[in-house]
Amino acid sequence: MVKCPYCGRPAMSLMRKSGFGPGRIINCQSCGEPVTTHSMGVFAAIPAFLGGLFALRSGSLPFGIAAVVAGVVAMGLIQTFLVPLVRSKT
Ligand SMILES: [Zn+2]
Helix, strand or coil: CCECCCCCCECCCHHHHHCCCCCCEEECCCCCCEEEECHHHHHHHHHHHHHHHHHHHHCCHHHHHHHHHHHHHHHHHHHHHCCCEEECCC
């Protein structure tokens, strides 16, 4: 899922992609063309949002923190493995 939509080679490392949020543009490390994440990347934030919501409502600090951490981890995993890279030029 880090395959460049232009050249088909890896555009960035998985570590780098995990922190690569929607709306950001990065240059492929293989060919230098600008790539961005698919707009479905915004949905990756849903688990983090739900985790925060649960934390507010749970009333228990340890459970709340665990929910937020789980949500953020889930967001990173979705962002890294499920959201494809697309061409930023149209
Ligand atoms: Zn490329």
